[in-house]
Amino acid sequence: MDNLTEKFVKRENIYKGKVLDVVKDTVLLPNGKESAREFCIHVGAVCVLPLLDDGTVIMERQYRYAHGRVFFEIPAGKLNSPDEDRLEAAKRELKEETGAVAGKYTFLGGYDSTPAICNEKIDIYLAEDIKFEDRKLDEDEFLDVERVPLETLFQMVMNGEIRDGKTQVAILKTYELKKFTQK
């Protein structure tokens, strides 16, 4: 892939924030010319599709300020550190946001959200054999939860009613895996 690879020359640190850093790197293009690559550095995240025995999924409504509207999405959260165990992070976020504790986790694959401008990597899990304990939201975290049939969610994704990327992938993959086994 040497005909495609871009090589690091130098970095300008633009911003060091709470949830993202921004850098502007000078790179060498495959043709030997210099160019700039500005992008966000993100710690990484996890998301969980919690599928109950009755075929419903625990979904969340959460205000996403960057879009100025309430999103309909699966439970998710960022890692506490880049080397945090991702399955442990998934268990933590699911418990905090919904109160659910799952007996079985299946890794559904990774999700790179927007590779042209951000290095964010999200691991997607399917959670099953779910029991409920107490929900424990972070202070200043606001979200509503509700249960929706997987079949309904699949139709909402196909109709374009669910726009969140990670949620679309998680629903489409889970539906594909489960469509012949769910009642």
Added chain:
Amino acid sequence: MDNLTEKFVKRENIYKGKVLDVVKDTVLLPNGKESAREFCIHVGAVCVLPLLDDGTVIMERQYRYAHGRVFFEIPAGKLNSPDEDRLEAAKRELKEETGAVAGKYTFLGGYDSTPAICNEKIDIYLAEDIKFEDRKLDEDEFLDVERVPLETLFQMVMNGEIRDGKTQVAILKTYELKKFTQK
């Protein structure tokens, strides 16, 4: 949804870049407390899954510097301006990157890549009835194209071999739409 909405108080402009701007807004949370929301402002983008009559898809290999690796993804590109017609942008990007011109476009839905940190919206199109003309890459744009059966791509998504989010959604939706009609 008033129990979830966050209200704008003031903005700090952090960075004005070529492909993204970064801002840090002070907001009022639903509980009346102030908090900060830092995020990227992006012009928006389009992506196209070009499906040929023989059931293959035109895929691209492109180096994504933020991840430091070559990505396997469908043709895509950002809008020239926020109010650019998205279908026209899709036609332009497909032609420039692959030389393909499609007789039929189907809108597959929107994709919000990472709503917690960026307002990027991507429109996803399926392109069919494809003819080839000359490819015309932007200067300093490097990518390889190849044709891969939709069935193979679907398996690669399910196996976690394709991580790009918009590409996963486009492949899963197209496969769902076409699986009973493709040979």
